[in-house]
Amino acid sequence: MKVICSKCKGNNIKKNGARSTENRGIIQRFKCKDCGFRFVKDDGFFRMRNSPQKITLCLNMYFSGVSLRKIQEHLKAFYPHNSSHEAIHSWIEKYPKVIGDFTDTLPINSGQEIQVDEMEYRTKGRQSWFIDSIDTKTRFMVSSLFSRTRAEGDLKTVVKEIRRKTGENVKVITTDGYNAYKGVITRTYGYNRHKLKYNIIHRTRNASRGEGFNYKIERLHNNIRERTKIFRGFKSVQSAQSIMKGYEIYHNFIRKHQAIKCCPYELATGLKLTENNKWLELIRLAKKNA
Numbered sequence: 001m002k003v004i005c006s007k008c009k010g011n012n013i014k015k016n017g018a019r020s021t022e023n024r025g026i027i028q029r030f031k032c033k034d035c036g037f038r039f040v041k042d043d044g045f046f047r048m049r050n051s052p053q054k055i056t057l058c059l060n061m062y063f064s065g066v067s068l069r070k071i072q073e074h075l076k077a078f079y080p081h082n083s084s085h086e087a088i089h090s091w092i093e094k095y096p097k098v099i100g101d102f103t104d105t106l107p108i109n110s111g112q113e114i115q116v117d118e119m120e121y122r123t124k125g126r127q128s129w130f131i132d133s134i135d136t137k138t139r140f141m142v143s144s145l146f147s148r149t150r151a152e153g154d155l156k157t158v159v160k161e162i163r164r165k166t167g168e169n170v171k172v173i174t175t176d177g178y179n180a181y182k183g184v185i186t187r188t189y190g191y192n193r194h195k196l197k198y199n200i201i202h203r204t205r206n207a208s209r210g211e212g213f214n215y216k217i218e219r220l221h222n223n224i225r226e227r228t229k230i231f232r233g234f235k236s237v238q239s240a241q242s243i244m245k246g247y248e249i250y251h252n253f254i255r256k257h258q259a260i261k262c263c264p265y266e267l268a269t270g271l272k273l274t275e276n277n278k279w280l281e282l283i284r285l286a287k288k289n290a
């Protein structure tokens, strides 16, 4: 593993003793031979007062549907120190972003059809939206956004990310009848002057006109609703964004999907996860690739 000086970014590094810590075992110290800076490598849990096992246990409980209050009750029985409501909440907000910064760089080998939809939420009493998308072949949640509005700009953020991650794979994007999608999807993919058509087919299915449902994303939304019941009101849009990111990671990497009998990432990405504690493995991978 390559170690880089956290001050001058040089790679002329030597080991410089080890320090034993209460929560994270023995930690190797390093010294930079160029600038003399002494440091430890951040494995994702630098300066945390709790063990990686305890933190990732909480992430797993929370995103699989256990309430914050219940988690705290469990912790009090087994890990009585440093288990405040605020501490747990801060991990739930922090780690999805750490992992997401890494998993969002993975190219997605999707099928040809992506379904996009929005769900309505309340954040501090005000309307807000979760806009998300699923690859119908691998069931991977490709991109999502939590926002106060579902204006064209918000939809565009989600569609642009789909295009960036899936490249040329996607031929069809399916939505409900919400008007704002049309222009956003065709403009994001562009028009081919030689073939005289858009680079994407935008298909709409309007349930209120009896055209049926987009089952795969509807089923995903039922699952998300089931989980987010326990999220209660979100504290802020930012907080909601990172919590929903955590749910996305849970859906893509942690939970086995019943229809495909594996996790969506196994079909959609080249990533291989081998440890039982995949939260921990993802956090370490994210730090290594940061």
Ligand SMILES: [Zn+2]
Pocket: 005, 006, 007, 008, 009, 010, 032, 033, 034, 035, 036, 037
């Ligand atoms: Zn240095």
